Amino acid sequence: MFKDALRRLLWLGPTLFFVTLPLFWAMARAEAAPVAAGPSGLPLFFNPEPTGARERALVTVGRIARGGPDAAEATERLRRQGGAALPHILSSLDALAPEARGRVATALGPVAKRMQVGSAADLESSEAAALFWSRYWREHAVDFRPFAVQREVRRFAERPSALRFGEVVELDTVALEDLIGAMRPLRSPHDVARVREVCQAAAHVTGNSWTIPKPASVESARRVVERWEDFWLDHRSDYVTLTGTRRLAATVVETRYGRWIEHTFRRGLALARGERSLDPTLRARALVTIWLVLTGCLGGYSLAIGLGALAAFRRHRPLDFALGVAISAVSAFTIVGVATTIARMLGHWHAPLTASLGMMVSTAAVSTRHQRALQARTLEQAHLRTERAFGVPSWRIGIRSLRLSFASMLALATADLPVLLTASFVTERAFSLEGLGDVVLRIARSGSHTSLMALALVLAVGLGVAQTVADLILRLLDRRVPDASARARGAFR
Amino acid sequence: MRGSRRIVIGVGHAALAIVVMTALLGSPIAQLLGHPGRFSFADGARETLAATLLVLAASSAMGTALGGAAALGSPLWDALLARAVELSGAIPSLVSVLVLRAIAPLPGLASIAVVLAVVHGLATAKIVRSEALQIMSADFVLAARALGSSRSRLFRKHVFPHVSGAAIAGAPFAAASVVGLDAALTFLGFSSGGTSWGALIAEAAQRSAMVPMGPVVGVTITVASLYVISDAYEDRFRIGRRHV
Numbered sequence: 001m002f003k004d005a006l007r008r009l010l011w012l013g014p015t016l017f018f019v020t021l022p023l024f025w026a027m028a029r030a031e032a033a034p035v036a037a038g039p040s041g042l043p044l045f046f047n048p049e050p051t052g053a054r055e056r057a058l059v060t061v062g063r064i065a066r067g068g069p070d071a072a073e074a075t076e077r078l079r080r081q082g083g084a085a086l087p088h089i090l091s092s093l094d095a096l097a098p099e100a101r102g103r104v105a106t107a108l109g110p111v112a113k114r115m116q117v118g119s120a121a122d123l124e125s126s127e128a129a130a131l132f133w134s135r136y137w138r139e140h141a142v143d144f145r146p147f148a149v150q151r152e153v154r155r156f157a158e159r160p161s162a163l164r165f166g167e168v169v170e171l172d173t174v175a176l177e178d179l180i181g182a183m184r185p186l187r188s189p190h191d192v193a194r195v196r197e198v199c200q201a202a203a204h205v206t207g208n209s210w211t212i213p214k215p216a217s218v219e220s221a222r223r224v225v226e227r228w229e230d231f232w233l234d235h236r237s238d239y240v241t242l243t244g245t246r247r248l249a250a251t252v253v254e255t256r257y258g259r260w261i262e263h264t265f266r267r268g269l270a271l272a273r274g275e276r277s278l279d280p281t282l283r284a285r286a287l288v289t290i291w292l293v294l295t296g297c298l299g300g301y302s303l304a305i306g307l308g309a310l311a312a313f314r315r316h317r318p319l320d321f322a323l324g325v326a327i328s329a330v331s332a333f334t335i336v337g338v339a340t341t342i343a344r345m346l347g348h349w350h351a352p353l354t355a356s357l358g359m360m361v362s363t364a365a366v367s368t369r370h371q372r373a374l375q376a377r378t379l380e381q382a383h384l385r386t387e388r389a390f391g392v393p394s395w396r397i398g399i400r401s402l403r404l405s406f407a408s409m410l411a412l413a414t415a416d417l418p419v420l421l422t423a424s425f426v427t428e429r430a431f432s433l434e435g436l437g438d439v440v441l442r443i444a445r446s447g448s449h450t451s452l453m454a455l456a457l458v459l460a461v462g463l464g465v466a467q468t469v470a471d472l473i474l475r476l477l478d479r480r481v482p483d484a485s486a487r488a489r490g491a492f493r
Numbered sequence: 494m495r496g497s498r499r500i501v502i503g504v505g506h507a508a509l510a511i512v513v514m515t516a517l518l519g520s521p522i523a524q525l526l527g528h529p530g531r532f533s534f535a536d537g538a539r540e541t542l543a544a545t546l547l548v549l550a551a552s553s554a555m556g557t558a559l560g561g562a563a564a565l566g567s568p569l570w571d572a573l574l575a576r577a578v579e580l581s582g583a584i585p586s587l588v589s590v591l592v593l594r595a596i597a598p599l600p601g602l603a604s605i606a607v608v609l610a611v612v613h614g615l616a617t618a619k620i621v622r623s624e625a626l627q628i629m630s631a632d633f634v635l636a637a638r639a640l641g642s643s644r645s646r647l648f649r650k651h652v653f654p655h656v657s658g659a660a661i662a663g664a665p666f667a668a669a670s671v672v673g674l675d676a677a678l679t680f681l682g683f684s685s686g687g688t689s690w691g692a693l694i695a696e697a698a699q700r701s702a703m704v705p706m707g708p709v710v711g712v713t714i715t716v717a718s719l720y721v722i723s724d725a726y727e728d729r730f731r732i733g734r735r736h737v
Contacts, residue, residue: 008579015576026596331669332712334691336676340698366669418585425587426677430698441681444591456588464583 005472012464016457021045024257027453042256050250052242057085064107065100075107082111082205083172084239087144090137093130102126105133114205115172149175157182160197168201176205176239180232183225192221199224206231233263264454281434288352288435292424293417295356300363301371307364308371309398312379323368330365335423338362339430355431362423367416375401417463505721508714515711516542534707540689541675544602544609545668545715551610552667553660556617560656561648563618564625574618581615586674591683601687605674613667617660624656661723668715672708 028044060081063074078085089108093101106126112118112133122132142148153175156164168175179202183195196212203211210228212221242250252258307323314320330338339358346354378384378401387397425437443451519535563574589608593599599607625648628634634651642650675691678684680698690708697705 011576012579015580019580023592023596029596328713328717329709332672332709332716334673334676334694334712336680336691336695336698337709340680415582418583422585422587422674422677426680429681437681440588444588444683453592456584456592459585459588460580460583463585464579467579467583 002472005468008468008471009465012461016460020261020453020457021257023453024260028256042254042259045252045255045257047251047254047258050237050242050247050254052237052240052247052250053081053084054088054241056238057081057088060085061089061104064104065096067103071103071107078107079110080207081173081238083115083144083174084176084241086111086137086172086174087141087241090133091141093133093137098130101130105129108133111172115170116166117170143171144174150178153178153182156201157194157198160194165197165201169204172205173239176202176232177236179205180228183228186218186222186225189218192216192218195221195225199228202228229266233259233266260454264457282436282439285434285436285439288428288433289421289424289437291352292356292359292427292433292435293420296359296363296420296423297416299356299360301367303360303364304367304371305375307368308373308375309401311368311372312375312401313394313398315376320372327365327368330361333365335362335426336430338365339423339427343430351431351433355427355433358427358430359420359423363416363420366419415467417466418459421459421463502721502725505718505725509718509722512538512711512715512718513542534690534693534705534711536688537690537693537708538711540602540687541668541671541691541711542715544606544671544675544689547603547606548609548613548667548671549661551606552613552617555610555614556621557653557656557660559614559618560621560660561625561652563622564629565644565648565652571622574615574622578615578619581612586612586670587677587681590674590678594683601685602671602675602689605671605678605685609667609670609674613670620659621656624659625652628652628655658726661726666716668719669712672712 025044057078060074060077064071064078086108089104093104096104103126106123106129109123109129112123117136118132121128123129143152149171152164152167152171156168157179168179179198182198183202185191186195192212196214196216199211203209208228208231210224210231212224216224237250237254240246253262307327311320311323333341335358338361339355342354342358342361346357379397384397384401387400424435425440427433428435428437440455443455515535516538519538559574563571586605586608589612590604593604593608597604629652634647637647637651672689672691672694675685675689676695676698677691679692679695684692684695690711693705693708697703
């Protein structure tokens with residue numbers, strides 16, 4: 001039983017992955033930008049030549065060395081890339097022509113200021129700057145090796161001090177990856193104090209102003225860290241050198257699809273682990289939607305069971321016919337008609353309660369026909385017919401048949417979860433409740449195709465997990481429900 | 494009993510015919526009477542019925558084909574269908590329609606019809622598959638296999654006649670789904686731009702006016718008549734099975 005549920009949950013991932021491929025392609029086609037090049041110039045699914053810090057630094061240096069109209073923009077790029085570009089530039093600085101070397105060394109002036117190295121005299125002329133950087137690299141190249149950078153950042157993150165801050169600042173953006181990594185875990189006020197210093201160093205080397213003020217709660221600190229993590233996801237290729245397996249992975253990750261999957265997956269995973277803060281308003285909204293879905297599910301199906309039992313007991317009699325007509329009419333009103341009519345009749349008096357009444361009525365209207373058929377089938381079972389023949393009161397048989405059809409009701413209710421969610425969005429609007437519907441519709445209206453797709457996937461995963469759990473409960477309640485291992489063909493579970 | 498059932502089936506056919514005639518002739522009659530645009534109900538009927546017909550035809554065909562392939566084909570087909578059914582059942586149709594509209598802007602209710610055709614088609618496939626597996630273990634199918642019938646012939650001659658009843662069992666709910674989803678989308682601000690029944694209900698709800706009775710009665714008649722008709726066809730195929 002549990003094996004079957006686990007298998008279903010594990011299948012959910014690969015299924016969604018293969019569904020996202022054609023969907024993403026179609027979404028990209030629908031966008032105004034050409035398919036092959038997104039806003040960041042990335043290819044769609046495969047990047048044969050991913051560019052990292054090395055490639056970018058060399059291109060930038062080439063433009064600065066040549067001079068010309070785009071040198072100013074290249075200088076600005078080099079300033080942003082900072083220390084991450086130094087290992088690739090300074091090691092080959094001497095190979096450049098004297099004039100080009102001077103230009104590059106001068107362009108590195110702002111980086112030296114940020115790294116707090118060199119005096120004004122060292123950087124005042126192009127010849128002096130070239131000499132300074134050559135000397136600097138001879139003495140400090142070893143400090144820029146990955147293991148050395150990791151050690152510096154780890155020491156700083158464990159016991160921050162002004163001296164260690166200076167050492168990390170001197171490494172500049174080459175330390176950024178480790179600084180971002182050192183921002184976790186963030187669970188206690190002690191972590192907040194530690195991460196504050198790390199953020200300060202990251203803010204210094206990037207020029208971003210995302211720091212943690214004093215005092216700050218864990219939640220507010222976590223929001224600052226999330227900004228850093230988002231920044232890193234978007235800009236890491238400026239600062240990371242792609243070699244070996246990292247380069248191989250980049251052929252897939254450094255694509256529009258790869259970036260999107262990584263954003264969605266990392267954010268979702270962090271949220272699930274409690275490492276990412278959920279907006280408090282979103283939490284309150286989720287409670288409203290969950291309340292409506294639950295009341296619609298439990299109340300609506302309870303009402304449907306009662307009405308279905310009544311109709312099944314009075315099959316082909318006037319009461320059955322009258323109930324059938326009434327239910328058809330209410331279901332023809334649709335959830336929109338039902339919710340707005342109740343909202344108009346009762347006003348917004350105790351809105352969450354009256355809204356749940358709307359959900360219950362519309363759910364009951366849709367599912368009573370199913371319940372009638374289920375109850376009728378249950379009543380035809382041999383043991384219930386025998387009981388009737390022996391004169392057992394109808395109410396007792398009714399209660400027994402209700403118990404038997406409960407499992408089927410649960411199965412139908414879980415299958416109806418997506419419909420209930422749609423009904424909940426409509427009810428929220430009709431009763432002016434602030435639920436998740438508003439957020440979902442805002443995403444849909446924003447026109448962001450990738451956000452819309454992420455939303456569909458999040459809903460699919462959430463509802464898929466809910467349905468699997470409900471099926472598990474169903475099998476615990478009713479052992480007669482077979483699982484995959486008990487079936488000959490075993491695909492539908 | 495048999496006579497009264499025939500009357501009910503006849504009334505069901507007649508009611509559906511009236512709705513179809515209203516859809517086809519409503520606007521020309523309104524123009525003849527000098528009130529063009531007065532009978533938006535008739536225009537709505539045309540759009541809604543067209544979408545319902547598309548959902549019915551596509552979902553029945555798709556359900557029969559996929560369900561048959563899952564039951565008679567390789568286990569891979571079966572597993573793929575199971576995953577597809579799970580996935581389609583987990584994404585709300587509302588979101589699927591919005592995604593589809595983002596990918597390919599289709600006119601009127603076409604996007605709703607396409608999404609519902611897929612969702613209903615996969616649900617039908619699930620039913621057809623289980624029916625087909627039951628039929629496959631019947632003696633007459635085993636006899637046909639022993640005589641060397643190919644898989645396609647088995648399905649065409651022996652399985653399909655018995656599962657086609659199950660394939661159209663969900664027909665009555667197609668119309669209600671189309672109107673319900675259209676009304677929900679229009680109410681939430683994603684109107685398809687037409688005058689379908691769902692749009693009429695939602696627009697009245699947005700204006701805080703009374704829900705118009707025309708579309709409500711139209712949906713009720715369509716659902717009830719489709720219910721009676723599909724029930725009659727299902728019975729017809731069930732009688733066929735009794736002969737077996």
